[in-house]
Amino acid sequence: MLRFTLRRLLQAIPTLLVxxxxxxxxxxxxxxxxxGALLGDKATPxxxxxxxxxxxxxxxxxxxxxxxxxxxVTGDFGNSLASGDTVIxxxxxxxxxxxxxxxxxxxxxxxxxxxxxxxxxxxxxxxxDNAAVLxxxxxxxxxxxxxxxxxxxxxxxxxxxxxxxxxxxxxIDATHVTGFFVLDxxxxxxLDASWDAIKHLIxxxxxxxxxxxxxxxxxxxxxxxxxxxxDFVRTAESKGLTTPVIRRRHVLRNAxxxxxxxxxxxxxxxxxxxxxxxxxxxxQGLGSLLAEGIERxxxxxxxxxxxxxxxxxxxxxLLVDISYAIIDPRVRVR
Amino acid sequence: MTKLxxxxxxxxxxxxxxxxxxxxxxAMRRMLHxxxxxxxxxITILFVVLAIISPFIAPKDPYVRYDELRANLTPSHIPGxxxxxxxxxxxxxxxxxxxxxxxxxxxLLVGVGATIIGASVGMVIGGVAGAFGGATDTxxxxxxxxxxxxPSLLLAISIAALFAHGTQWTVIIAVSVVSVxxxxxxxxxxxxxxxxxxxxxxxxxLGVKRRTIVFRHMLPNSLGPVIVQATLTLAxxxxxxxxxxxLGLGDSDPDRAEWGLxxxxxxxxxDVKPELAFYPAIAIIIVALGFTxxxxxxxxxLDPKNRR
Numbered sequence: 001m002l003r004f005t006l007r008r009l010l011q012a013i014p015t016l017l018v019x020x021x022x023x024x025x026x027x028x029x030x031x032x033x034x035x036g037a038l039l040g041d042k043a044t045p046x047x048x049x050x051x052x053x054x055x056x057x058x059x060x061x062x063x064x065x066x067x068x069x070x071x072x073v074t075g076d077f078g079n080s081l082a083s084g085d086t087v088i089x090x091x092x093x094x095x096x097x098x099x100x101x102x103x104x105x106x107x108x109x110x111x112x113x114x115x116x117x118x119x120x121x122x123x124x125x126x127x128x129d130n131a132a133v134l135x136x137x138x139x140x141x142x143x144x145x146x147x148x149x150x151x152x153x154x155x156x157x158x159x160x161x162x163x164x165x166x167x168x169x170x171x172i173d174a175t176h177v178t179g180f181f182v183l184d185x186x187x188x189x190x191l192d193a194s195w196d197a198i199k200h201l202i203x204x205x206x207x208x209x210x211x212x213x214x215x216x217x218x219x220x221x222x223x224x225x226x227x228x229x230x231d232f233v234r235t236a237e238s239k240g241l242t243t244p245v246i247r248r249r250h251v252l253r254n255a256x257x258x259x260x261x262x263x264x265x266x267x268x269x270x271x272x273x274x275x276x277x278x279x280x281x282x283x284q285g286l287g288s289l290l291a292e293g294i295e296r297x298x299x300x301x302x303x304x305x306x307x308x309x310x311x312x313x314x315x316x317x318l319l320v321d322i323s324y325a326i327i328d329p330r331v332r333v334r
Numbered sequence: 335m336t337k338l339x340x341x342x343x344x345x346x347x348x349x350x351x352x353x354x355x356x357x358x359x360x361a362m363r364r365m366l367h368x369x370x371x372x373x374x375x376x377i378t379i380l381f382v383v384l385a386i387i388s389p390f391i392a393p394k395d396p397y398v399r400y401d402e403l404r405a406n407l408t409p410s411h412i413p414g415x416x417x418x419x420x421x422x423x424x425x426x427x428x429x430x431x432x433x434x435x436x437x438x439x440x441x442l443l444v445g446v447g448a449t450i451i452g453a454s455v456g457m458v459i460g461g462v463a464g465a466f467g468g469a470t471d472t473x474x475x476x477x478x479x480x481x482x483x484x485p486s487l488l489l490a491i492s493i494a495a496l497f498a499h500g501t502q503w504t505v506i507i508a509v510s511v512v513s514v515x516x517x518x519x520x521x522x523x524x525x526x527x528x529x530x531x532x533x534x535x536x537x538x539x540l541g542v543k544r545r546t547i548v549f550r551h552m553l554p555n556s557l558g559p560v561i562v563q564a565t566l567t568l569a570x571x572x573x574x575x576x577x578x579x580x581l582g583l584g585d586s587d588p589d590r591a592e593w594g595l596x597x598x599x600x601x602x603x604x605d606v607k608p609e610l611a612f613y614p615a616i617a618i619i620i621v622a623l624g625f626t627x628x629x630x631x632x633x634x635x636l637d638p639k640n641r642r
Contacts, residue, residue, distance in 0.1 A: 018480045029496055141622035143573055145580045146597060146615045153604045272485035276577055280601075294495055294581055306492055310484050317483075 004325050012318050019310045024068050027303055077304030082296045087304035090289060096179030097167060098285035101278070102270040104201050105208035110263060113213045117220025117259075118252065124225065132217055139214030144273055148207035148280035155203060163200050165282035172196055204281040208273050212266035219262045223255040230254070257328055264320030268313040361635035371631035377624025384435070385442040393420070394429035396436040396591045403427040412607040424596075424610055425603055426589065433591040434613055440592035441572055441621070444506055448571040452510035453564050456517025463518065464525025464556075465548045475522065478515035486512040490574055494583040502592070505584050509571045513563075520563055524556040558636040565629030569622040576618060593618050 035043075035051035043051075052058050056067065071077070077087035120132035156164035168174060168181050174193035176184050182201070185194025227233065228251055236246045274287030282288065286305065293301040365371040394400070404427035406413040414422040420431040463474040481489065494500065494508035528534050529552075537547050576594030578584045585595055593614040600610035 015480060015483055018476075019483060022480065026492060026496070137623060137626055138619065141569065141573070141619045141626060143576045143580075143594075143597070143615065143618060145577060145601075146611070146618075149601050149604065149611065150615075153608070157605065269485045272487035275487065275491070276580065279581065290491070291581055294491065294583060297495070302492070302495060306484075306488065309488050313485055314483055 001325065005322055008318055008321050012314055015314055016311060019314070020069055020072060020307065021065070023303055023307050023310070024065055026306070027299055030299065072307065077307070078300040080293075080301040081298045082292065082301065087301050090301065091286065091304060091308060093179070094284060094286050094289045097181075097283060098271065098274055098278070098287060100180050100182065101201065101204055101208060101274060101283060101285060102267070104205040105270065105273075106212065106263070106267060108205055108209040109212035109216055109266070113216030114220050114256075114259065117217040118224055118255075120217065121221045121224035121228070122247075129221075132221065136214040136218045139210050142210065144207060144210060145276040145280050147210055148204070148277050151203045151207055152280065162203055163196075164203075167200050167284060168193065168197050169200075204277050204283055207280065208270065208277040211273060212263075212270070215262055215266055216259065220255065220259050223258045224251060227251050227255045257324075260327065261320055261324060264316055264323070268316035271309050271312060361632070364635040365631060368631050368635070370627050371635065374624050374627030374629075374631060377620060378628050381438060381621050381624060382442065385438040388435040388439050392429075392432035392435045393418070394432040396428060396432040397589060398429075399427040400429065401427075403429070410606060412603070412610070414607070421609065421613070422607075425600070425607075428589070430610065430613075433596065434593075434617065437591045437593045437596060437614060437617070438621075440502065440590060441575075441594065441618070444502060444509070444575045444592065444594070445568045445572045445625075447503075447506040448509040448575070449513065449564050449567045450510075451506065452513030452567065452571075453517045453560065455510070456514040457521050457560065459514070460518035460521030460523075461525065461548070461553065464522040464529075465544075465552070467526070467529065471522070471526075474518070478518045481511070481515040482519075486570075487574060487577060490578060491581065491583060494578050500584055500586045502585050502590065505575045505578050508578060508583070509574045512574065513567045513571070516567070517560060517563060520559050521556055524559055525552050528552045528555055559633075562629050562633040562636065565625055565632060569625035569629070572618060572625075573622055 035048045035055060035057055039047055039051055049058075056064060059067075075088050077091075079085065080087050080090055083090065116132050120129040123129055152164050155162045163169065172193050174181070174185060174190055175188045177187055178184055181197035182194050185191060185197060233246060233250055236250050241250075271286065274283075274285060275290050276287070277283065278285050278287035279291040286308075290302065290305050292298070293305065365375075400419070400423075402416070403413055403419060403423035407423060407425075407427050412423050412425060413419075416422060419429050421434070422430055424430045424433060459474050459478065463471040484492075490508040490512050493511055494504050497504045525548075534547060534551055537551055542551075572594065575584065575592075576597060579592075579595045579598040580601070584598070585592065588595075588599060597611055597614040597618065600607075600614070603610050
């Protein structure tokens with residue numbers, strides 16, 4: 001098991017290195033290069049040349065890359081053009097908001113996705129099954145941002161039962177310890193602040209959960225249907241085990257293997273979904289940081305966020321592989 | 335019981351007469367018997383037909399600001415249906431109904447353009463990797479894996495962000511790059527699976543040239559999954575293009591009649607005229623659903639495991 005983990009860890013390093021080269025090259029693909037992008041359309045060639053000198057862009061490309069890599073490894077992604085702050089501190093400030101949202105969305109997707117997928121398979125061909133399948137098909141066909149806008153319009157603007165945007169009401173003067181607003185309220189005993197944060201979380205989490213939910217329902221359903229036909233299930237039936245025991249011990253447990261992979265992969269995709277959801281709900285997390293970065297063409301910030309997203313995605317994939325090896329020992333040999 | 339027996343007998347006779355059916359014929363037969371496949375196909379065909387004829391049936395010019403509509407246009411009021419304008423105005427005083435119709439064409443262009451580019455580039459990479467194997471395969475697949483190591487929307491964002499002034503081609507290229515590694519992996523996988531299959535071994539033993547084997551034997555037999563993926567990609571391409579428009583990375587021409595762009599531009603107008611967002615959104619959902627249904631039922635029909 002340790003050998004497997006180490007091997008997978010080592011395999012992730014070249015991937016991350018090539019990604020760093022890509023992100024490094026990406027900024028240099030910009031029309032006019034990074035200096036041109038920084039100075040804007042009105043810059044004269046002289047301006048660009050002196051900016052290149054200041055930024056070290058006149059040095060050989062390899063020297064530039066290794067300097068870049070050295071900075072990135074130490075967590076220095078440069079300064080944001082929009083705020084002037086370092087990119088890493090911007091990311092640090094916004095990080096808890098996105099984690100809070102992503103965890104909430106993931107919990108929703110799993111808590112509803114697995115039971116619905118399982119029931120759909122168990123009552124295959126019934127109205128429930130058809131409704132579940134239709135929901136998953138529509139779920140992936142609805143643009144995420146439109147779902148967000150629709151939820152906001154119905155529940156916040158028309159019915160007025162939930163707040164339309166932000167993470168906490170501005171009138172609430174809450175103490176923030178960790179940056180996770182729900183947790184902060186619990187820690188400091190300001191329960192009303194916590195409750196308000198939860199109310200703000202509901203709509204964005206539903207929007208963000210829509211795609212992982214649909215995918216989890218689908219995979220669970222397909223996987224349960226597959227496992228039900230396995231020989232070991234027939235064996236269990238013929239040796240006289242009761243149906244609930246077979247369902248719990250033989251069907252569900254084996255069916256959840258592919259589901260766990262899917263959950264892992266969907267976790268990696270949440271940051272991408274968060275870009276849209278956070279923009280709709282003005283949620284001050286990494287996604288809206290990225291969306292603002294696009295609007296202001298703030299390339300150092302975009303570079304930092306892209307690297308971070310890629311690293312997180314690779315890391316999540318790695319964790320999925322490792323957890324898979326823990327659940328299913330056969331994987332370790334391959 | 336008797337009925338069942340005769341039906342079975344008929345089927346066997348049928349098989350004997352035809353001397354076995356090809357997978358494609360078999361798949362076609364199953365598609366025609368599946369309601370899901372038919373719904374998907376009908377939506378797809380209607381959409382394509384609409385996209386082709388929409389410029390001719392649109393009652394008004396979708397890019398003209400009409401004075402009749404602009405006369406009543408205020409920030410808090412957008413004219414509804416009136417004579418000559420079936421669905422009234424959009425936020426710029428243009429004919430909303432005509433824009434919706436013509437929007438199908440632009441949306442199809444983005445979806446098909448992105449899918450064709452992505453599939454072609456991906457198939458060249460995957461085909462070369464699958465045909466040559468060895469070091470070529472390793473290098474090409476490592477590279478595509480790197481592209482897969484980024485969430486697809488972020489990849490599309492990072493490519494679209496490179497263009498200071500977007501056009502519809504910005505969107506098409508950004509969205510197509512996302513599907514390149516998927517097509518590459520897919521074609522390579524099914525070609526590798528065939529390298530050791532009997533018919534390829536037989537052809538090799540007969541001394542058939544490698545080029546002929548690849549193009550005549552391996553490629554046609556690998557196309558099934560690619561066609562399925564292309565159908566599904568059409569749906570995701572349209573959705574991703576809409577997302578890029580929403581983030582302001584799409585077409586910089588704000589008047590372009592494309593559903594994704596129209597939806598993105600109407601986000602703030604739900605209080606004034608919700609139809610401006612709802613109709614393009616419903617159109618996108620139906621079309622994406624149509625492509626997905628068609629793709630999924632194609633996948634099921636082409637799966638040899640389902641042959642009876």
